[in-house]
Amino acid sequence: MNLNPAPRIPWTRKHLLGLEELSREEILAILDTADSFHEVSTRNRKKVPALTGRVVFNLFFENSTRTRTSFSLAAKRLSADTQDFQAGVSSLTKGETFIDTAKNIEAMGADVLVVRHPTPGTPHLLTQHVHASVINAGDGAHEHPTQALLDLLTIRRLRGRIEGLTVGLVGDIGHSRVARSNIHGLLKLGAKVILCGPPTLVPRSLERLGCTVSNNLDEVLPLCDVVNVLRIQFERDQKAVFPSIAEYFRLYGLTAARVERAKSDLLLLAPGPINRGVELTPEVADGPHSAILDQVTNGLAVRMAVLYLVSGQKTDPR
Numbered sequence: 201m202n203l204n205p206a207p208r209i210p211w212t213r214k215h216l217l218g219l220e221e222l223s224r225e226e227i228l229a230i231l232d233t234a235d236s237f238h239e240v241s242t243r244n245r246k247k248v249p250a251l252t253g254r255v256v257f258n259l260f261f262e263n264s265t266r267t268r269t270s271f272s273l274a275a276k277r278l279s280a281d282t283q284d285f286q287a288g289v290s291s292l293t294k295g296e297t298f299i300d301t302a303k304n305i306e307a308m309g310a311d312v313l314v315v316r317h318p319t320p321g322t323p324h325l326l327t328q329h330v331h332a333s334v335i336n337a338g339d340g341a342h343e344h345p346t347q348a349l350l351d352l353l354t355i356r357r358l359r360g361r362i363e364g365l366t367v368g369l370v371g372d373i374g375h376s377r378v379a380r381s382n383i384h385g386l387l388k389l390g391a392k393v394i395l396c397g398p399p400t401l402v403p404r405s406l407e408r409l410g411c412t413v414s415n416n417l418d419e420v421l422p423l424c425d426v427v428n429v430l431r432i433q434f435e436r437d438q439k440a441v442f443p444s445i446a447e448y449f450r451l452y453g454l455t456a457a458r459v460e461r462a463k464s465d466l467l468l469l470a471p472g473p474i475n476r477g478v479e480l481t482p483e484v485a486d487g488p489h490s491a492i493l494d495q496v497t498n499g500l501a502v503r504m505a506v507l508y509l510v511s512g513q514k515t516d517p518r
């Protein structure tokens with residue numbers, strides 16, 4: 201594999217915990233590396249020997265379709281051994297602590313721990329107790345760095361740039377780790393970020409990060425080059441945040457009529473899972489503006505890049 205263009209700076213981090221702590225150059229290094237791995241995914245033989253002999257463990261304490269599967273497949277494509285840890289059938293149910301569990305997994309030779317946990321800061325805590333690299337696959341409402349990186353990669357691949365674009369993040373911003381990671385990444389790469397949703401789901405305090413906050417989607421949508429539709433997280437306590445799903449959909453649902461009034465080349469993203477008929481209609485989700493499945497494809501390349509970089513590869517892995 202030819203890493204061309206080569207990452208703009210040498211990657212020195214052992215962990216990927218969030219986009220808040222990354223520089224613009226580090227984010228670009230991941231995106232450039234992911235572009236190279238994207239090419240690998242188009243080959244008949246979709247596998248490179250870069251991480252032969254390495255062991256990647258998925259430690260997921262929340263459900264996942266895209267992130268877990270994609271990390272697993274990314275590790276396999278890099279020729280690493282990969283193993284999923286099943287929390288529900290583990291000795292956690294007998295009282296073993298999270299840290300003891302992680303140390304036991306590391307004792308089996310894990311080089312990289314990919315961690316999703318409902319408690320913010322869990323991956324950061326883990327770095328103080330294990331020698332393995334730790335990748336944050338979503339910690340509570342804090343950060344989901346690889347989701348934001350795949351969103352950035354999708355925008356860059358489909359629009360050719362990120363700098364100067366206006367990106368609207370619509371929906372449940374307050375509970376969203378995807379929103380937080382996107383805000384850090386988009387602002388560092390020079391995009392303008394507008395947060396839009398009901399006042400109960402879009403804290404005004406996020407303006408201090410450098411975003412604009414609006415509660416009126418019909419005013420915001422015509423300004424946007426990209427809209428990223430964030431899911432209403434019904435599994436969290438949402439009882440009092442808006443009067444009804446019908447009311448939310450009327451004010452903030454992405455419908456064909458709303459998209460008609462947007463820019464003709466509007467790019468529509470959604471991290472998934474999507475609630476069809478709540479955040480967007482099926483015809484919009486499956487329509488010509490939608491890049492939802494491109495995001496999933498790009499996610500594989502991003503996760504290959506992150507696994508490769510945190511594993512300290514310095515050489516061309518062909």
Ligand code: CP
Nearest residue numbers: 264265266267471472
């Ligand atoms: N976008 C995302 O993180 O999806 P999963 O919860 O299915 O991993």
